[in-house]
Amino acid sequence: MSRRNAAIFAAVLLAIAAGAMALAGANPLAGFAALLRGALGGERQLSETLVQTTALLFPSLAVAFAFRAGLFNIGAEGQLIVGGLFAGLAGAALVAPGWIAIPVILLAGAAGGAFWGGIAGALRARFGGNEVIATLMLNIVAALLANYLVVGPFHAPAATGPETAELPVSSWLPVLIPGTRLTISLLLALALAGALSFMFARTVFGYALQAAGEAPQAAARAGIDLRRTALVALTLSGAIAGFGGATLVAGVLHRFNVALSPGYGFIAIAVALVGGLDPLWIVLAAFAFGILQSGSLTMQALAHVPKDVVGFVEGLAILGLSARRIANPREESA
Amino acid sequence: MVETAGAALEAIGIVKRFGTLVAVDGVDLELARGEIHALCGENGAGKSTLARILAGALAPSAGRVASDGPVGLVHQHFELVDRLRVWENVVLGREPRRGLRLDAAAARERVRSLAREYALDVDPDAVVESLPVGIAQRVEILRELAREPSTLVLDEPTAVLAPREIDALFATLRSLAARGAAIMVITHKLQEVISHANRVTVMRGGRVVLRAATAETSLDAIARAMVGGDVPALATRRAVTPHAAFAARDLRAGDGAHALRGASFEVRGGEIVGIAGVEGNGQSALCDAIAGVVPYAGEMTLDGEPLRGNPGARTAAGVRTIPQDRQREALVLPWSIARNVALGDHTRPPLRRGWSLDRQACDALATEIVRRFDVRAASIRTSVAALSGGNQQKVVVGRALAHEPRVVIAYQPTRGIDVGAASLVQSRLIEARNAGAAVLLVSFELDELLAVADRILVLYRGAIAGEFAREGFDRARIGALMAGAA
Numbered sequence: 001m002s003r004r005n006a007a008i009f010a011a012v013l014l015a016i017a018a019g020a021m022a023l024a025g026a027n028p029l030a031g032f033a034a035l036l037r038g039a040l041g042g043e044r045q046l047s048e049t050l051v052q053t054t055a056l057l058f059p060s061l062a063v064a065f066a067f068r069a070g071l072f073n074i075g076a077e078g079q080l081i082v083g084g085l086f087a088g089l090a091g092a093a094l095v096a097p098g099w100i101a102i103p104v105i106l107l108a109g110a111a112g113g114a115f116w117g118g119i120a121g122a123l124r125a126r127f128g129g130n131e132v133i134a135t136l137m138l139n140i141v142a143a144l145l146a147n148y149l150v151v152g153p154f155h156a157p158a159a160t161g162p163e164t165a166e167l168p169v170s171s172w173l174p175v176l177i178p179g180t181r182l183t184i185s186l187l188l189a190l191a192l193a194g195a196l197s198f199m200f201a202r203t204v205f206g207y208a209l210q211a212a213g214e215a216p217q218a219a220a221r222a223g224i225d226l227r228r229t230a231l232v233a234l235t236l237s238g239a240i241a242g243f244g245g246a247t248l249v250a251g252v253l254h255r256f257n258v259a260l261s262p263g264y265g266f267i268a269i270a271v272a273l274v275g276g277l278d279p280l281w282i283v284l285a286a287f288a289f290g291i292l293q294s295g296s297l298t299m300q301a302l303a304h305v306p307k308d309v310v311g312f313v314e315g316l317a318i319l320g321l322s323a324r325r326i327a328n329p330r331e332e333s334a
Numbered sequence: 335m336v337e338t339a340g341a342a343l344e345a346i347g348i349v350k351r352f353g354t355l356v357a358v359d360g361v362d363l364e365l366a367r368g369e370i371h372a373l374c375g376e377n378g379a380g381k382s383t384l385a386r387i388l389a390g391a392l393a394p395s396a397g398r399v400a401s402d403g404p405v406g407l408v409h410q411h412f413e414l415v416d417r418l419r420v421w422e423n424v425v426l427g428r429e430p431r432r433g434l435r436l437d438a439a440a441a442r443e444r445v446r447s448l449a450r451e452y453a454l455d456v457d458p459d460a461v462v463e464s465l466p467v468g469i470a471q472r473v474e475i476l477r478e479l480a481r482e483p484s485t486l487v488l489d490e491p492t493a494v495l496a497p498r499e500i501d502a503l504f505a506t507l508r509s510l511a512a513r514g515a516a517i518m519v520i521t522h523k524l525q526e527v528i529s530h531a532n533r534v535t536v537m538r539g540g541r542v543v544l545r546a547a548t549a550e551t552s553l554d555a556i557a558r559a560m561v562g563g564d565v566p567a568l569a570t571r572r573a574v575t576p577h578a579a580f581a582a583r584d585l586r587a588g589d590g591a592h593a594l595r596g597a598s599f600e601v602r603g604g605e606i607v608g609i610a611g612v613e614g615n616g617q618s619a620l621c622d623a624i625a626g627v628v629p630y631a632g633e634m635t636l637d638g639e640p641l642r643g644n645p646g647a648r649t650a651a652g653v654r655t656i657p658q659d660r661q662r663e664a665l666v667l668p669w670s671i672a673r674n675v676a677l678g679d680h681t682r683p684p685l686r687r688g689w690s691l692d693r694q695a696c697d698a699l700a701t702e703i704v705r706r707f708d709v710r711a712a713s714i715r716t717s718v719a720a721l722s723g724g725n726q727q728k729v730v731v732g733r734a735l736a737h738e739p740r741v742v743i744a745y746q747p748t749r750g751i752d753v754g755a756a757s758l759v760q761s762r763l764i765e766a767r768n769a770g771a772a773v774l775l776v777s778f779e780l781d782e783l784l785a786v787a788d789r790i791l792v793l794y795r796g797a798i799a800g801e802f803a804r805e806g807f808d809r810a811r812i813g814a815l816m817a818g819a820a
Contacts, residue, residue, distance in 0.1 A: 202690045207673075207680050215666040221627055221657060222678035223646015 009320065010274070017313045021305045031305040038298020039291040045298075047180035051252065053290030054182075055261075057189040058244020059268035060286050061196055062113075062237045064277045066131075068200060069233035070213030075120060075135025076241040077265025078142030079113040083242020085146050086112030087249040088256025089154060091167040101171040106246045113242015114235045116142060121234030125227040131234060139265070147258050156255070163257040173251035185247035192240070193279040200279070209233060241265060267293075267314055273321035289314070342367045342516035343388065343405060343485045347397035350383050357383040358394070359540035365485055365516035370507055372531035372548070373520045376560050376752040377723060380540040381520045382410070385487045388518070403484025410489040410520075412474050416463035420456055421445040424477045448476055454506060467614060468499040475506070485516045492521060496612045497780065497813030504530040522560075524553045525781070538562055561753045568785065569761035572768045574604030579772035580624075580636055580653075580741045587630035588619030588796075595796035596632070601741065601772040606763060608787030609776040610812055616796035617776045618658060621745045624648075624774070625655045636740065649678045652740030656731055656747045660723075664730040667719040671711060672700040674718050675733050703732030708758060724755030731759050735766050742766055742773045748782060760786050780812060794818055 018028035039049045059076035066073035073079075087109035094101050116138060123129035147162060156165035173183035199206040211219040212229040220226055244264070249256050271289050275282030292314065296307035343365040350358040358380040365371050375381045386392040388399055389407035414423050421442045430440040445458040454472045462470060471491065478486060488507075492500045504526075507517050521527060527534050528548055536544035536559040544551070544559035557565050581600040588594055594616035601607045609617060623630035626645045634641040636651060657663035665674055676685045676696045684695045700714040707728040711721055718726055731747060744763060748756035764786065767773050777783050783790050784807055792800040792815040800815040802808060 202693075204680055204686055204689060204691055207676070207691055211666050211677060214668060215662065217659075217663045218666055218677060221625060221645050221655065221663055223644055223649055223681065225644070 009317075013313055013317055016316060017309060020309045020312055021303075024304075024306055024309060026303050026305040030303040031299055031309075034302035034305070035295035035299040035310075036291070037295070037302070039295030041298075043177070044180065045294065047177055047182040049287070049290045049294040050186055051181050051290075052293040053287045054186045054189050055244065055248060055252075055264050056268060056271055056289050056293070057193065057283065057286040058247065059241045059265045060271035060275065060282050061189070061192055061279060062117075062240035062244070063268045063272040064275070064279060064282055065196065065240060066117075066233050066237035067272060067277050068213050069209045069229055070216060071124070071230060071233055071237070072132045073117065073120070073135050073234060073237050074132060074269060075117065075138050075142075075265070076237070076268050077261060077263065078135070078139035079116045079238040079241035080245035080248075080261055080265045081139075081142045081146050082116040082245070083109035083111075083113035083238075084245030084249045084256050084260045085149065086115075086242065087246030088164040088167075091171050091250060092156070092165040092255070094171065095168060096171075098170045098172075098174075101168070102173060102250060105167070105171060105250050106243060109246020109249065110239040110243040113245060114239035116242065117238015118231065118235040121231040121238075124234065125231040131230070135234075143258075146256070150256060150258055159255075161257060161259075163253075163255050166255045167250060171250060172254055173247065181252055183247070183251035185251045188247065189244075190283065193283050196279040241268075262293075266318060270314060270317040270321055274317070340367055341365065342403070342514075343399065343401040345384075345388060345397065345399045348384065348387055348394045348399070349396040350380070350387060350392070351395045356540050358387065360397070361537070361540070361542055363388075363535060363542070365518055367484075367514045367516055368511050369532040370504075370511050370517045370519060370530060372527040372534040373518055373537065374522060374524065374527060374534060374556055374560055375537035376522070377750050378752070379537040379560075381537055382489055384537070385489050385518070385520055388485070389487055401485060404481045405485045405487060406478030406481060406483035408471070408474050408478055408486070408488040408491060410491075410493065412467075412470055414462050414470060414474060414477075416461075418462060419458065420460050420462060420465075420473050420476075421458040423462055423473055424448070424458075424480055426477070428480070444480070445476065448480055452476070452479055452506065452510065454479075467494045467612070468496070468502075471495070471503070472506075479510075483515065485518065486510060487518045487520070489520045490522070491519060492523060492526060493778070494613050496817035497809075498817040499612075500526065523779070523781070524556050527556060528553055536560055557753070565753055566757045566761075568757060569764040569768075571764055571788075574768060574770065576602035576604045577770075578637065579603035580641075580774070581634070582624070583633045583635075585620065585623055585630060585632035585634065587623040587628050588616070592616060592618060593796050594619035594623065594630075597793070597796070597798050599791055599798060599801075601774050603740070603770045603772045604767055605788040606767045606773040606775055606786055608783035608790040609774065609793050610780055610783050610790050611776075611778070611793035611816055613778050615793045617745065617793060619796070620793070621655065621658070621743050621774075621776060624653065624741075624743050625657075646678070646681065650682060652738075654734040654737070654739040654742050656734050656742070656744040658745040660726050660730050665718050665726060668717055670700075670715045670717055671704065671709070671721075671729055672696050672714040674729060675700045675703055675736070677733070679737065699736060703729060703736060707732040707762065724751035727751050727759065728755060731762060735762055735771075738769070739766065739771050742771050743776075744773065745776045746778065747775070748777070748779075756782075780809065780816075784809065792816055 021028040021031040038045060040046055059080050062076045063073055087105045090108035091105040094104060120131050120134035120138060123134050124131045150162045150164055154164050156163060173185055176182045208224045212224050212226055216226055248260055267289055271285045272282055275285035292310045296310040299305045300307040341364050345363040348358050348361045361384060373381050387394045389405045424445045425441045430437040442458050449456050454476055456469060456472050511517050531548050533547050535542055536556055579602055583598050585597045586594055592614050611617060622628040626648045676691055679685045680691060685692055697714060704714060709725050709728045718729060734742060747759050763773055775787060788804050790802045791798050792812055
């Protein structure tokens, strides 16, 4: 989607949001004001918005990575959950100094996500299976599997909820601003966005990946193995989402809980598309969606707008943006 | 259709705009009963747009069309339902009914009598997808004739036909004209115009630049009108001592009607071997097998070494292809020229440096191709999607010839591009040959092969039906073999 179309789309969504607020009996202006105040009104609010931005940024970059290779990965949610699960299990089991434990936990998350994305990639590469259906269904498998494991075999004896044992404090991600939940995961996400941007623009790997996405037949004739590309792209896409899940475990919840993600992996599809699949614009888009996520509770409390309005608008955004993609996955271009 | 004089169709001041593009820019045209009228022009001159306006398939932005009966339009790419039978296609949309039911017997009889009346020999019960293109075209013509048109417009009807089928088509058209219909044939094959048409109209840039009776004009004059100047001369063919380069033994690929069924041949370095044949006789399978993009049986060698592996390995070995569909198979449309020229060579120096593409090297290569091939683009950063078909093709050919190729596989490299660009592409192929490359040129246009090739192989139903050296080129004999003569 071009920048201009993205702006039009955002404006339409804003208008719909205003309409929804009015229908809910609230003053839309007061609603927007409360939303912004809740998201940006102070250090605590801003840091919480950045926590949400970070949580969205990893799966959004994961989605963009696959999309740029012409693969519609709508399974970032499942990959994030499996990554979080791997990270939670590794983190709870590992007793080691932080400088060892933290990288191991994050890499375990990436491995979990890579495994989950790789299943869809392997199905596509080996049998030509449709990655949309595979990744979509694997979301459900991931959620149910995680639920089973943390209620059953890996349930922490002391815990009341469906969750694993807490990570040792030394394994928690370092906090950026004392007294907030904002950790170095924000910096990791920004670094990843920069790295992906460079990768797409400059490297041979990024070149081949995007050629396969934009013009598969031409790419195949140029010696780019489309099957291998599908496997690699979905695996790495899953790894990014899984890494994001691990940062939630090590940085926010300090354990794996089935409520790890309120749908970050789904909202990520909208974030990636609004950002035009460009990692640097996705950072901005993730921030905008982060504002929605973190401001919605304040909006509900102060302006009496149900926070579901945000979910409603996000749902519309995902629907509107992905319908075009599903109808014609290769229609868009960088 | 009894009168044989006067205008069957008159178009006055036709203008058609698509956004800011003016495709047809004030065209007046009169088609007389009983005439075969040729409409010529380069790609993008506005011919097909005008044809669709005349047939009422497209509304003009300005101007009007007056016609004394229905106008039939036979499309360049047939618009038939492949899975249906001939009679079903012909009556589609005007099915005779009995009550709520389709009256199949009446429909079949109607098609049979139409076929008899116009001497278009077709089996009404054949399924369209099983028919050769020449016959499928008759079905398309029958379908239009069923509406009893006073004017019949045919868009590039001979593009897919063998010479003999072309003669049969024009015989049919002449008999239609003799019954009082006006016939307009869009073509870029000028020999056909001279041989078969009564009058000719040439368009360039949406306007009419020449109207003449064919008896009073010449092939050369029509060509000059189309191009708007002299047609550029081809590069000179230098004497090269040919050396063994590429050989194929019993090559088989694809399946069904378009398969390649065992072809053995060689292409020596310093020679252009033309593959003559009507489209669909195994040409695609042949080129795809050499490029390594489809499974095949048989052996290929390059300078005596077996040629194997994936398309990338073949490219690296110096086998370069100019694929059939430049937009899908050769280019990444949203990308710039500079980014596209690296495709296929992105894995090796000089375009690769470590993990990255070497931007300077890509830019230098793109600049060189743009210069040598006269690519009309704002800059090497221009997206290839924004280029005309001819300029896109120049980028593709430029890339294929840039790295001193040992073998060049060119599939219809001049299809759909204007005369100037086509001549440039042909000249660069000849230069590659002069430099020692083995060039395999597939073309459906015999004239192109006669002009460019050192040797011609005729491909018919997936096998090589004949071979001609340049000294022994025999248009009639080659044409006969293309149509299946023993």
